Amino acid sequence: MWKSGLAAFLAAAAIGPAFAQADEFEQGMGTMWEVLWHQSGTPTRLVRWEQDIKVRVFGINLATHKQHTLQAIRDVANEAGVKVIDVSDRPDAAQVANVSIEITPDAMLEENQPCVTYLNFQTETRIDSAAMQMRNKDAFRCAYHEAMHVMGVRGHPAGKTVLSYFPTKVDGLFPLDKAMLRAWYSPRMRGGMTPFEVLPVLADELVGSMPDRDKAAAGRDRFFSRTIEQMQAFADGKGDVPMIVKRSGKSTEEGIRFGRMEMSYFLGIAYLEGATVPQDPSQAVRWLQRAANLGSRTAAARLGAATAR
Structure with a gap:
């Protein structure tokens, strides 16, 4: 696997920088899409902070880990434009903190899950609190990975990101991480947005970072078209979740079944609002109806509103 990856890199270098740029953009778009998927096999809505982060770091060996952990939280929050307040030393820290970070003994967590973050929200729109272990x-190697999750970015995509299962950088953010956070917290975003509403904002941030924006924009449009086709097949029960989700070993049959229902709803909203795809009321009704048939009450409500117009 390593040899084939090296061969691809050398081939790209031999062909020239234009190919390398196109390949970098394609990989970046794939990462942007994969980050919108939960490991269970379910696509997710956008959630983010709408308040200051009050962080408490506690547990063992704090002299070694506290500053690096706080720096990770501050770095991700800085890209997002969210204020971080360290309340660790306050006597009421456990009560006032909305982000709790615990450094645990090695035996406390499983070998295949050395770090974990739980996001708490009453509705899938804004984050109320988060807990990290x-x-x-x-x-040290988990801090930036989990800090991205704290900000609401829940996926584990492949690519040059600290969200990868095996990131090569653990002491800071990659450019792609920064782009994701800037887009995630841009004024164009709002809590509860579906993947097809989120994807164009993420893509525009990536296009803006490319030297040749016209080529990148053309690549974005091709990616959108291919992704919509693949997700229609997935929602219809004929396609599959992104390969990175399958490789995680954490996808479940229940998660994928729920994902097909959610994706049907997301496609309906996409066609209803013209997000990622051109507006098409008939396609919107088709996908909302499928989602409703699979058990989505939200889709049934939107379907009723759409057909009543």
Whole structure:
């Protein structure tokens, strides 16, 4: 696997920088899409902070890990434009913190899950609080990965991102991470947006970072078309979740079934609003009806409103 990856890199270098740029953009778009998927096999809505982050770091070996952990939180929040307040030393820290980060003994978490973040929200729109745990021996390499999750970015995509299962950088953010956070917290975003509403904002941020924006924009449009085709097949029960989700080993039959229902609803909203695809009321009704048939009450309500017009 390593040899084939090296061969592809050398081939791209031999063909020239234009190919390399196109390949970089394609990989970036794939990462942007994969980040919108939960490991269970379900596409997710956008959630983010709408308040200051009050963080408490506690647990063992804080002299080694506290500053690096706080720096990770501050770095991601800075890209998002969210204020971070360290309340760790306050006597009432446990009560006032809305982000709790615990450095745990190594035996406390499983070997295949050395760090974990739980996001708490009453509705899938804004984050109310978050709790992170990292094993002592893994806290340094986990900090930036979990800090991205704290900001609401829940996927584990492949590519040059600290969200990858095996990131090559653990002491800071990649450019792609920064682009994701800037887009995630841009004025164009709002809590609860569907993947097809989110994807164009993420893509525009990536296009803006490319030297040749016209070529990148053409690549974006091709990616949108291909992704819509693949997701229609997935929603219809004929396609599959992104390969990175399958490779995670954490996708479940229940998650994928729920994902097909959600994706049907998301396609309906996309066609209803013209998000990622041209507006098409008949396609919107088709996909909302499928989602409703699969058990989505939200889709049934939107379907009723759409057909009543």
